[in-house]
Amino acid sequence: MSVVSDIRLEKFPSKHVSFSRVFLDYSSSYRTKEALIDPDTGEKLTFLELPSAVARVQRQLIGIKKGTVIAVVCGNSISILLVYLATIDVGAIIVPVNPASKRYELEKYLDECKVDYVLTEHEYAVKVAEILAQPKFEAIFTIILEDLLKREPLASAASEEPNEEDTAFIFFSSGTTGPPKAIRHNHRTLLAHLSQILFVRDRNSMKYPFPLVNEEDRVHGVLPYFHAGGLITVFCMLIQGATVVVNKKWNEEGFLRILQGFQITTINVVPPIMDFLVKHPLVDSFELKSLKTVFVGAAKCDEVLLRSLKRRLPNLEHVIQLYGLTEAGVLLFVTPVRNIHLSSVGRAMPGVHAKILDEHGDLMKFGEVGRLVVKAPTYMQGYLGEHLAVPYGWFDTGDLACIDDQGFVYITGRTKDMIKVRGWQVNPFEIEEAIKANVVGVKDCAVVGVDHDVDGQRPKAFIVGEPDVNEVINFVKDTFTSYKHLCGVEIVDAIPRTPSGKILRRELVSSIGAGG
Template sequence: MEIENDPNIVYKGDLDESLDYATFGDLLVKCLKAGGDKISMIDGVTEQQWTFNDILRESIKAAKALYGSGIRQNDVVSILSENRIEYAAFAYGTLFLNATIAPTNIAYTERELKHTLDITRPKYVIISKAAQEDLEIVKNLSYVQRIILLDGDVADDGRQISYNNFIDKFARNDFDVERFIQQPIKIFEQVGVIFMSSGTTGLPKGVELSQGNLIACAVLNFEKVKLGLQLFEKLVSLSVAPWFHAMGFMGKILCVTSSALTLVYLNKFEPKLYLRCIEKYKIVTLHIPPPIIIFLAKTPLFSKYDLSSLKIIVCGAAPLSREVEDQVRERFNNEIFVMQAYGQTEATLGVLFCDVVSAKPGSVGELVKGTYGKVIDGDGKSLGPYKVGELCFKGPLTMIGYRNNPSETASTIDKQGWLHSGDLGYYDEDYQFYIVDRLKELIKYKGYQVPPAELEGVLLSHPKIKDAGVIGIPDEVAGELPFAFVVKEGDLTGQEVKDFVAKTVSNPKWLRGGVKFIDEIPKNPSGKILRREMKELYKSMKSKL
């Protein structure tokens, strides 16, 4: 447990398997071949099924076309699409070439999308019909050399081309993908994926994850799957997480790197369809955010479906109360494991994870193997059990940094390599961790990160708003709802403010919590908004209602 001569640093042990792969593509191809003709992924709406061999074939096909059209190491390819098989093929094909994949949120507004693409500066953008309204925005970006349309039949006009025509025209059949991926690279220096992660300073930042990060995440998953197979004959998982989100994308990668796991995926949460998929495909495991677990705890539809196959629910993305955990267990007659996990985009996926043997109610689990953890006070001193402080982590899951943003990177990863999470928590005598609060000011709405500073900037752009402060208010279903205190100039209604914000930002950032007009936003002498005072003001206001 002791490292760097500090007894308060927690370590569970080394990884069970080496990270000695030439590239992430090397690991991925080996895993896909091991899966063979077993079912890997199922579209829960169309019921289309893909074997591991299918995914391997389509991914190699995409890699050959990308290579033939000019994509090389370090080039960026962005995808604007709903979850679908072509998404997976292009993502893996890009990674095979040691290029960088940049999944992009199709719900972004024009402002958010342009900001995101300006960070990642993709050479190619792949767009589905679901993101058709973004096409004109992408076409106006000079750094985008080629746009690949997943739907329709578009001939190559030098810049736009359909998926099928792209594959047919550019596939380099003489390019040996499997030989290429076996050429060693510096896996912890090679950027594999860029995810967008909001911070407290406004618009999203680009989180660069290395191929080494992806390999480490996959290796950790091997151990979890082995444990699952000791308990259950077959592992089938259901996911509604979008693949532009770290949880959805990494979940997809982890599923295809395990020949024992089948993923059923949906593009959005629809109650009846979700329950029908659990019944039809005999789902064993769910990885879900709190709103869906609350749905399972309370929906009257529960008794209309056979959900007896469900044995494990892992909740992440936001804190889950022990009360809800207990409600779900009771509904399943205590024949189900309900566990929490903790992670962040900057740590690849999860650094704390419960298992069915040692999970404690309310805990987010133990450190995953290979990762060091500590809790620090405001002066950076490490703390012992049951003492609350900021959670910090170090290991093979730590991101490279924020793309083209060295100052933000330095404020998040210190000189000793510790990733400062911005979350407050503690660990007990068994080294189980618990989340208490967030040191950072992010609002979490249904697992989405909503930065108050960004919404404040939007509000201040309104001609009748003099000042504004945004906080998250508790909500049982969503976790938190964005709420705004506004200092107005002239006639203005709360609905007008909410409508203005809704036209400017994407859906998760809407002011669902409401708007309250006040005379002055509480700030300290240097001008920093005092959000804690605003939260107390909200509590006081609510108590008088």
């Protein structure tokens, strides 16, 4: 059987069901320990100060009530975390939006989510105002964050607690395989993430211990809070008593200065930031001995990059891969701190079940590659407009994977990325990794399927760098079976990727269709 975990996850030990109230009640036990630090403004909040800070913001949010939908077009900050906690605690719904979104994208999000308010910053106010000037958005009100925080708080605020099934957040997927989907998470699914962390802390495996942080750790929350993974992992760090140093925007030198200046012990990053740490000469100018643990997720991280990072930062103790999905939970699989298989995304977190199915839906054996389906208490409430999240509780991740007899999960590709050549399935990731690891001059690589009259499709490689094209073609010929051979190689300036590092293969395929 390929079912990975059969642990029943208990509910969070609290009398409350509001994510905000449970989080604030539990974390206040860390008292005068610093919870949040803003390196740009110098603002600091202790765990004991968090509840009153959230209550103040709640009294400043005039007119916000249960069911109110607020799109947030802001960068990372302590204030935004406070706004999130204050808003969902009265039963309102937050729609976090990437402030770099283009006009078309913003309009789609506002329209689809039936937004009542847009909360933004002065930096993005003009762009938001231009969109809201359209007649179809005339009922939407704008709140400027800086102005909100200057308001005199009302004497009291609504205190009715939302139901655990009430929607708290609507996150949008990255859209790597199609248009971004609106994904609803309620208070119950958010609390399940915290329950996973507490379960691990209290009953961690001796053989396969999951990584944890504690009150001695300082975490740099690099990932954006408009992304489910970036936001939820911040709360998971705080619930363990760690101090989180927030960041407004990604900046290479600023990132390194924070790591050094605040003696950061732990960072949450995506593969492109790992790549920066491995390759950029600026890294050598900073003292990073305090950094002990790197959590990396959102996209598959190849083994070469993992080994290279440990060589570049010899004091680093753990490089931990995380696997999650906005729909199913941001912490489904995590690599343990011992018995690590570098090519694996780890073992199932508490309460997570997984199995591998073939194309007919039949269960596959250990080590066999097939479709990865999961079941977890962190499942979304559902896509916007749909009542049920998944039929029968199992969610198809869209990933190809296998599971070994120790419960380690290995991601081998995406089902929709597979290239079909003469009836054979070609995994582009396999070819990409081989080229990057073995051909001189290759900085980045992506392989997609090109339509072919006879074979159906053939693989084509897009490469960043200055390799010998013939060397690339001949390497693939010498390394792989004939149906995996490349029909061409194109040198490009950059591989299109999401901010988290996932390849946007659709853009490469479109460029072929457009004569690129």
